[in-house]
Every structure is written in C-alpha cells, then in structure tokens.
Amino acid sequence: MTVAPRTESPAASLIASRRAIxxxxxxxxxxxxxxxxxxxxxxxxxxxxxxxxxxNGAGQLSWEFLTTxxxxxxxxxGIFPAIFGTVALVILMTIATVPIGVATAIYLREFxxxxxxxxxxxxxxxxxxxxxxxxxxxxxxxxLFARATRAAVNNLAGVPSIVFGLFGLGFFVRFIGGGIDxxxxxxxxxxxxxxxxxxxxxxxxxxxxxxxxxxDEALRAVPRELREASLALGATRWQTIWHVVLPxxxxxxxxxxxxxxxxxxxEVAPVLFTGAxxxxxxxxxRLNDQFMELGYHVFILSTQSPDVxxxxxxxxxxxxxxxxxxxxxxxVGVLIRARVRRRLRARS
Amino acid sequence: MVxxxxxxETAREPARAPDxxxxxxxxxxxxxxxxxxxxxxxxxxxxxxxxxxxxxxALIGPSGCGKTTLLRAINRxxxxxxxxxxxxxILLDGENxxxxxxxxxxxxxxxxxxxxxxxxxxxxxxxxxxxxxRVNGLVRNRRELQERVEESLRQAALxxxxxxxxxxxxxxxxxxxxxxxxxxxxxxVRPEVLLLDEPASALDPIATEKIEELIAELKRHYTIIIVxxxxxxxxxxSDYTAxxxxxxxxxxxxxxxxxxxPREKLTEDYLTGRFG
Numbered sequence: 191m192t193v194a195p196r197t198e199s200p201a202a203s204l205i206a207s208r209r210a211i212x213x214x215x216x217x218x219x220x221x222x223x224x225x226x227x228x229x230x231x232x233x234x235x236x237x238x239x240x241x242x243x244x245x246n247g248a249g250q251l252s253w254e255f256l257t258t259x260x261x262x263x264x265x266x267x268g269i270f271p272a273i274f275g276t277v278a279l280v281i282l283m284t285i286a287t288v289p290i291g292v293a294t295a296i297y298l299r300e301f302x303x304x305x306x307x308x309x310x311x312x313x314x315x316x317x318x319x320x321x322x323x324x325x326x327x328x329x330x331x332x333x334l335f336a337r338a339t340r341a342a343v344n345n346l347a348g349v350p351s352i353v354f355g356l357f358g359l360g361f362f363v364r365f366i367g368g369g370i371d372x373x374x375x376x377x378x379x380x381x382x383x384x385x386x387x388x389x390x391x392x393x394x395x396x397x398x399x400x401x402x403x404x405x406d407e408a409l410r411a412v413p414r415e416l417r418e419a420s421l422a423l424g425a426t427r428w429q430t431i432w433h434v435v436l437p438x439x440x441x442x443x444x445x446x447x448x449x450x451x452x453x454x455x456x457e458v459a460p461v462l463f464t465g466a467x468x469x470x471x472x473x474x475x476r477l478n479d480q481f482m483e484l485g486y487h488v489f490i491l492s493t494q495s496p497d498v499x500x501x502x503x504x505x506x507x508x509x510x511x512x513x514x515x516x517x518x519x520x521x522v523g524v525l526i527r528a529r530v531r532r533r534l535r536a537r538s
Numbered sequence: 539m540v541x542x543x544x545x546x547e548t549a550r551e552p553a554r555a556p557d558x559x560x561x562x563x564x565x566x567x568x569x570x571x572x573x574x575x576x577x578x579x580x581x582x583x584x585x586x587x588x589x590x591x592x593x594x595x596a597l598i599g600p601s602g603c604g605k606t607t608l609l610r611a612i613n614r615x616x617x618x619x620x621x622x623x624x625x626x627x628i629l630l631d632g633e634n635x636x637x638x639x640x641x642x643x644x645x646x647x648x649x650x651x652x653x654x655x656x657x658x659x660x661x662x663x664x665x666x667x668x669x670x671x672r673v674n675g676l677v678r679n680r681r682e683l684q685e686r687v688e689e690s691l692r693q694a695a696l697x698x699x700x701x702x703x704x705x706x707x708x709x710x711x712x713x714x715x716x717x718x719x720x721x722x723x724x725x726x727v728r729p730e731v732l733l734l735d736e737p738a739s740a741l742d743p744i745a746t747e748k749i750e751e752l753i754a755e756l757k758r759h760y761t762i763i764i765v766x767x768x769x770x771x772x773x774x775x776s777d778y779t780a781x782x783x784x785x786x787x788x789x790x791x792x793x794x795x796x797x798x799x800p801r802e803k804l805t806e807d808y809l810t811g812r813f814g
Contacts, residue, residue, distance in 0.1 A: 415655060415657035422650065423670035423724065423727055425669075425673040
C-alpha cells in the first residue's frame, strides 16, 4: 500500500484571537481547579482539626497532666489512669489477637490445597479408589472451609464497632464471664461484669481482620523460590514455614500488629459496655478490674462534665495525647513497612 | 487440543526407548508412561525414559515443551502447584515415587534440586549450606556441621572464595557464586540425584563455564539431570540427551549421537534451528 500524498491545505494561522485563547484556557483550567480544590479541602480540614487540637492542647500538656489522676470532679488533674488503662487494654488485646490472626492467616495461605473448588470436586468425583476419593473430598471440605473463613474475615471488618460492643457485652461479659461465675465462684459476681479482659477480647475480635489481612499479604510476598528451595532440601512444610517463611514475613506481620493496636487504641464503642469506667480511684491490677480509657475519657469530659468551661483544656489535652499515641503507632508501622520494601527491592 | 498437521503425527508416535545397546548403564530414574496435567491441560504425554546412573542427562526442547515440568516431577516439586495431577510412574531405584505411601520429604532428600534463578536464603553463607543438614537432623554436633559445610562448599568449588566470610549474608555474593552456593546447599544433604533447572541461564560466560566444569566433576558421585535452553551447553556437559516437544518425548539418545545423527526429522529441525 502506498501512502496518499499529503495535500497542502491553506495554512491555518497559529495566531488565535485573544478571546479564543481566553475561553480555551478557561475550559482547560476550571476542571483542573475543581479537582485541586477537592484535594485542598481535605488537607485544609485535616489542618484545621489538627491545628486546633495542637494549639489548644499543647498548653495543657505537662508532666503533671500525664502522670496524675483527675481531680475535683474531672475539672482538674491529669489523665494518667486513662493512659495506663489504654496501654494495658491494648497489650491484652495484642496478646489475644496476634496469635489467632497469624495462625488463621498461615492456615489459609499455606495449608489449604489449591483454590479451584470445581476442579477439586471433579477430581474427587473422578477418583477410582475410595482412598483417593476420601482425600479429594477432604480437599473440597478444606477449600469450602477456607472460603467461609475468608468471607467471615471480610464481613467482620465491615461490622460497626458498636455492634462489637454489644456482642462483647452479651457474649464475653454475660455468657463467658457469667458462666465462669456460676461454675467457679458460686454465682458471686466476679467475672460476669464489665472488665478489662472482656474489653480486650472484644477489641481483639474487632482488630482480627487487620492482623489476618496484613499477615496474609506478608506471607504472599515471600518469594515462592525460597519455599521451594527449602522443600527441595528435604524440609517439611512446617520447617519451611518456621525457618524460612515466617522470618521473611515477620516485618509485615509486625506492621499488621501495630496497625491493629493503633486501630484498637482509638476505638470507644466496643469498650463502652464491656469494661471502660467513668472514673476509678485505682488502677486496674487484675483481669476482672474495670479501667479508664482515653477515647472514653474524651467522651466523658465532653458530655458528662459538671463545668464545661473548666473541662475544656483537659479535653483538648486528652484528645492530643490520644491522637499522638495512634499517630505514633501508625508511623512505626509505616516505617517498618518502608524498610521491608526497601530490603525487598534491594534483593531483586 | 491444537492441531499441528504432519509434525504432530511424528510426535504422537509412542515415545521410543533408547536402543538397548546405547544404554548399557544401570538406570537410576526410570520414567514410565508418565503424564502430567495442569488443571485439565495435559502438558506431558506418556513419557517413558530411563536416566542412567552417574551420567549427565540433558533435557532440551523449545519453551513450553514440558522439560522443566518433567524435571520437577522427579522430586515431586510440582505437588506444590495447586490443581495439578500426575499419571504413570517414576521409579527411583525401582521404587515408584508417586506411590501414595511415599514420604515426599524423604524423596527430596535423595533427589536434590538447583533452580533457574539462584535462590539463597536471606541468611549467612554458612547457614545456607547448613540448612538442609539442620532440618534433616543429619549432623550430631557443631564440629560435624562445620565439616559438612566445608566439604559441600569445596565440592561446589566455592570454598576458596568464601572461606573468610562464611558468616556474611549470602545475598552479597555475585550471581555465579550464589548459584554455586545453591549447588553446595543441595549437595550438603548428599542426595543421589541432582536436578538442575537451567542453572546457568542467568549467568555470564565465565560463571557458566565454572558451573559446567562443576557438573562434569559431580558426575562421579551423582546422577545429574539438567534442563537447558542452550544446545551447545547440552552438547558440552551431557552424556545423554532427551529432546521434548509439545509435551512428547521425541528422541532420547547418547548426546553425541543425538546431535550428529538424529533419528527424528523433528530433532534435526530443532537442532539446526529451523524452529524453537
């Protein structure tokens, strides 16, 4: 095929009228401006919120504020019991959520054979020996179970936190706690009441999806070559996971744990019914003690205070501490992840 | 299935075993009517061939011909790929490795493997070689462990280069050194068969030469099966060569004969570069 010779058209002038240029620019710039405005709006909102809190709260921060208990009907003093309660709560929550979350993710990612349900089913049906058929059916059941678990994890992540709170009250406090009381304490109220252990377990349930998802991603990021190298040397699957896969995935798992902690530290609704106290004259020292918590303390200071004006600075200070805590935890998580990414990139 | 006209007819003939007089050697790994499926797609078609003991056998053929799948079938590495299955038998010293009672972990201890891309663990050089010994509980004490690590690194012709930095990260080694480390790691557990999956494909000519010299040396103690894209390499390092095409074994013979007087037209076409 030959290319048709280009016909010379009378040269259109490159010079446009000023008016044409103006309208053209306008058509081009207005949408861009609107897009930019939307993003600036977010930055501005965040700036206003953080600026307001930092401005009003910074003056409140002092050694005394961080290390003493509230006084005079919460209009004076510090927030130490709330900081202590939050930290204790989050530690207990981590002890519960990380092992269960990591174990679930390892099972789902490393031990469920295949993923293709139709194929597994066809294999099971086509099996000629009963032994093969049994193994095939076992695979089908495992795949179904894994799917159900994944669906449960995803749905768990979408449940409103207040529902977790009510569930915690009904299940942990009344059912488990009450059951313990009936069985071991002759019905005397010991564990069957809101307590730090029940709040921590409720929170653990809430943060479980975070741990599972990030562990799953960390496991998926471990190169297949490393697993194969280990297995080809005669290592068992468990040895491979323990000596090769988990050390590689550890930073990712830690990131997940930290994100879970920062999520848990900021939640109020789940601990509302399950263990957080309005005010306690002592620090929690047993699992069935109640506790004070930063988020809940913010709620109390802003709605239950006898003197709103006197409480205001305390409120700002508390919010600032809560924000700083969750931000710091998030920052640690992000830093670890960045370090791991760098290391992975350096390798390839 | 795709139709390939006349060429297909050639390939679909039953895979022929080598002439009895061309393989007087005892067979270490016997593949018998072995087929392999990814899902419903059959990628190996009733392969039958015997890998002779203490010899180097090369598997050659164009990309996607199934040579790597066949290699990975010999230590059941394909088991790790979901939704796959095997038919037929592969005998290691007369024992069917696909028997349901076979312990895959024991099998892999006897059939070592080196992969296409060097894949040292992100651990020290020493720990890389020690890994197989540790997980299999093959050494009783620290001294024995050190001896076996040194022995393996010497066998892989790497000892002199790394003896002063055994406790540095293996990832700091060059590509060729990493691949020899992977060979040393495989040798440490003293396998009987060594599977090499294009071990030099990512290496420069000098590193490749070292690996090839190593293969010639290792032949005395091991039965070696090597997959390679590079026909010159197959001609240089192997005693026997199997040519695979579209999942069929087209021809298996002594390397010298296969390269000089191929029996099949398809083999000749491939060797002369008419396709592939």
